Amino acid sequence: MSLADTFMISGGDHAPGGTVLMAASAVAAMALVVWGVAHATSARATASPSPA
Numbered sequence: 001m002s003l004a005d006t007f008m009i010s011g012g013d014h015a016p017g018g019t020v021l022m023a024a025s026a027v028a029a030m031a032l033v034v035w036g037v038a039h040a041t042s043a044r045a046t047a048s049p050s051p052a
Contacts, residue, residue, distance in 0.1 A: 004010060
């Protein structure tokens with residue numbers, strides 16, 4: 001931000017690829033959540049019951 005303060009600019013991302021990277025990050029985050037839930041659910045479903 002020191003460059004933004006020095007040259008009185010906003011410092012925001014104006015590259016067209018920024019939107020693509022943000023979308024890819026959002027898709028990856030959602031995929032990670034779905035994978036985590038699916039992995040936790042399948043691990044619980046395939047676990048053998050403990051002896052009583």
